[in-house]
Amino acid sequence: MSTIKNILLNYPTPDRSLLLPILQDVQCSEGYIPADAVVLISDYLKIPTSKVYSVSAFYEKFRFTPGAKYAICLCNGTACHMEKSGSLIKEFEKQLGISAGQITRDKLFSLSTTPCMGACGKAPVVKINNEFHTGVTIGQVAELLNTIKNREEK
Secondary structure, eight states: OHHHHHHHHTOOSOOGGGHHHHHHHHHHHHSSOOHHHHHHHHHHHTOOHHHHHHHHHHSTTOOSSOOOSEEEEEEOSHHHHHTTHHHHHHHHHHHHTOOTTOBOTTSSEEEEEESOOSOGGGOSEEEETTEEEESOOHHHHHHHHHHHHHHHHO
């Protein structure tokens, strides 16, 4: 809660045009938009909580629940689909023990798909946080996951 208040102090003149920058700062700091942050932002900017919530719900980048440390997103566009991205998704689900749209119990990994990442010539594409992996094969899935797990153990 004090983190949110500190973020608001960076904006000394409350103005509703600051809603998006404030939401971005909260998302960056907390990893998501906590419910108490919606209320604090609403009070600070003197706008309804419904407005803060609806704006943050509109943009895909904002989330209302804590995410995983490593967000794995697989492209399932036409080119990636033709290059067996469906099999890759199944392999990630098997290795992680979750389905697309879920987070592992330890909150280390989340798994999702997207219609296109715009790298069709390098299909299939997997994005882990902000790092892109192209031409990924089923055999590389365990390797990618083990690299991350090994990094976490150190």
